[in-house]
Amino acid sequence: MTVADEYAVVTKDLRKTYRTARGTRVAVDSLSLRVPVGGVHGFLGPNGSGKTTTIRMLLGLVRADAGRIRIFGHHVPEALPEVVGRVGAIVESPKFLPSFSGRRSLTLLADAIDAPTGRVDEVLEATALRERADDAFSAYSLGMKQRLAIAATLLKRPDLLIFDEPTNGLDPAGIHEIRTTMRRLADEGRTVLVSSHILAEVEQVADTVSIVGRGRLLATGTVAEVIGDRGGAVRVGVPDPARAAQVLAAAGLTVRPDGDRLLVEGEREPGRITWLLAQQNLWVHELTPVRAGLEGVFLELTQGTSLGAPPPDGDAPPGGAAAPSSAAAGGAR
Template sequence: MEYIVETHNLTKRFGKEIAVSALNLKIPKGEVYGFLGPNGAGKSTTLRMLLGLMRPTAGSVRIFGRDLKKDRISILRNVGSLVESPSYYSHLTSYENLEAMRKILGSPKEKIDEVLELVHLSKAADKKVKGFSLGMKQRLGIAMALLNDPKLLILDEPTNGLDPSGIIEMRNLIKRLPKEKDMTVLISSHLLSEIDQVATYVGVISKGKLIFQDSIKAMRKKAQLKIRLKVSDANNAYRSLLAKGIKTDYQDNIIYLYEQSDEAVAAVVEILVDEGYSVYRVEEEHQSLEDIFLKMTAGGDDR
């Protein structure tokens, strides 16, 4: 697998405080990588180091297979970013803002219409930015980040402050970019629900440490299904099942089964009934991704 971004023991200290600790990111080419963690976990600090805006205390960053420290300028020519709020001239139109940025980047003039179309701002090309909604301003910020036709796009909390329709627009745009532009997208968020909607890979950071990194499918597999049994005399029923070698768990007068096939559940119910226990309920209980995320990041503090 080809990785667009790789970090090796990336670390950032502020005095005695460690904001990012020995981070080893691996971001595959052509994927939407969700960088997930509570507010203050070290996400923005990491993104600033990836963009060369902040010098690491230790460790290294490789982007496109090259060392950021040695080839910073040439690497960043192929990187677009929207970190925190977008920068723009409110008294200018969206087209004029993009023209000013285009001249700095040296991009061809036709790129302006292309990125306006991509972020659905073509009809607002001649409108002054001071009259834009927050969602339109965010999309203009992404249009600016796309002017240099980047191979890597880095977005820091791009749905912050957006209304529901703005969030859906942003979500759809992010999902389109890898397919339409052969682009790799790194998106940070503290909201699992947002990452789950767009990401194909995910990294979870807590207290500056990377505690999970894999495909979103692998994360979903952690959302285990349990079979929940409510029975009479639950404590004795639980002990009886254990004595027969059936793997179970017991909590708050409820029996939980590890084996969840229909046949295994039916066999347990039959055993309980044969032994004189009343089975009141047999239910499926799903552990949500949100529960998994909260367990992973339990005890996180602000940083």
């Protein structure tokens, strides 16, 4: 199997620097991404971490300063014309004529790209808009507007869908509908690359994720791998928690009280905890793995990398090279 068969998107050492009034700002820094073919890939990071800039580079809307991009094996932007028919993207708020119905807008778009008219009903169905297809766009909820935009991108049957923060501004019901739509598209064999700064919105639907902070990759893999890599903890119930804590700490584990239990971090093999304690005649009556949610991992990884946090490097002076972010520590594979 070639890389092109396995990955819809591959970036290698991608870099983009913007000129600002204060000098230069590194928006994307040595970013190497791999988005597997099929499934939903969550592209996650706090505000200002370079997600939009990366997506714009994938679509040929912004030119990278350095690095390489391949979409289905084609170099982008050079070979964009060969691959553009396989890519559908939503990078801005959807815009349609307010007085036109969803069906009318889609029919005009289908005509423009020579898609068969029957395709309009199919994409309305795929985005759960059929019942409201004849209402004016102006009467649609934000979520319906967003789904109409998705319907429009589906007209040409793209293999890769790229959505930049598609749930921005939506209420929980709208978020749920977009999530369901993304899942359905992935289950049909398409690849969905979706950016978000809100983990909870993507965690439930993503098969794989890449987490970025200050333009750098912090972690990537399946959701289970990314969570698993950060260890998680084990809740331990034992008759003498204070003495047990001493024993475990002496073995190099991190131990915190948790009511009348202990939370033990840093041990991948929970059985060893039982063994360490049993050797001291401390008999464990509870040993429960406590999985770190993706949310916890995300917050831990991106701590101090949001826009509100003081930059570790700051803007470089004009003409000077910007130092790489010191916040982008570890985790990337």
